[in-house]
Amino acid sequence: MVETIIVFLIIGLIITGILVSPILTKQRINRFKHRPFPPLWNAIIENNLPIYPRLSPDERRRLQGHIQVFLAEKQFIGCKGLQVTEEMKLTIAAVACLLLLNERGEYFPKLRSILIYPSIYIVNETVATGDYVVEERRVARLGESWSKDQVILSWEQVQQDTRNWSDGHNVVLHEFAHQLDQEDGKAEGVPILPRKSDYPIWARVMTEEYQQLCSDVQRGIKSVIDNYGATNPAEFFAVATETFFEKPQQLLKQHPSLYELLQRYYQLDPVQWV
Known part of the structure; x- marks a missing residue:
């Protein structure tokens, strides 16, 4: 009886999408990539990504396809009360997917979730300060990449970086480059x-x-x-x-x-x- 209940619970979770793997099959990837790109999405990216209009038509088409796959695969989670908007998702996805225009066929496969804080966030960090001496510090962060399943970003910093594209600082490019580096398990x-x-x-x-x-x-x-x-x-x-x-x-x-x-x-x- 208990086993039957568990089976029905699992089926229910699958139906609601909770246990569905976030990694899409190749067939579904191709289907997402070739969907028409919503005009509103295009307008948001044009407004938030300064280099977007400068891409070639082929690069824009490929970027749009990658964005749609990325949004279908990854979940976005607001932290500290932040309400995640379509603009946030599209801006982050557009910048991250620039790194995928080489058509490598992978969409940051270890990544499951993007956590977004409103601004700088504080973490506890353990640091070895000497032999057998460990110190815990509170450290301010703008972003970080975990080798297992998460990227964490400050939305305020994302906005600042996209507005100042040519200053050489971009938290999304930085953390998603770490994701590429971490695919083999090592950074x-x-x-x-x-x-x-x-x-x-x-x-x-x-x-x-x-x-x-x-x-x-x-x-x-x-x-x-x-x-x-x-x-x-x-x-x-x-x-x-x-x-x-x-x-x-x-x-x-x-x-x-x-x-x-x-x-x-x-x-x-x-x-x-x-």
Whole structure:
């Protein structure tokens, strides 16, 4: 009797959608990608993503398809009383899906939920300050990426970043670059690359550029790449991605090898959008 009740409960949950996997099948992905894109959505993205009108017609079409899949797969959760709106979902999805225009066929597969705070949020962080000494601190955050299933964002910061597209700072690009990096379970500045032969080239260029940034920071030399990229290789990849999309001309001029590496990986040339 108990087993029968459990079976009916499971069936009921499946019908209501609670146990349905958020990862879509290839057939459903194609169906979402080829749906007509609502004019209102297009208007919202044009208003909130400065580079959107500069994309080629093919890039816009592909981005629209990816946005529809992304919105179907991921759930958005408001925190601290924030009511999530269509504008919030579309803005975040549009920026995140720029990273998918290389048609890699995956939609941040480990990601299930995007948590949105109204502004800066506070977390408790445990830090080792010495041998056998651990200190708990309260730290302000604008965003973070979890390797398992979540990205957390400050909506205030998302708005600031989209309004100031060319300043080289973008929390959505940054955290979703971490998602790409974390797909293999590790955050080390090396996303999954198309071919095995790509890894030695990636390692050489990224190591050289990371070490150069670390040296520049130590010597007080200003770089187009934000100093935060010198934290570790994972942060360097995320910051380099921000720079690639927001300051492509400067990155190409000052770090041509890095620009060309990211251009091959993302299959995009943002210089053409300037």
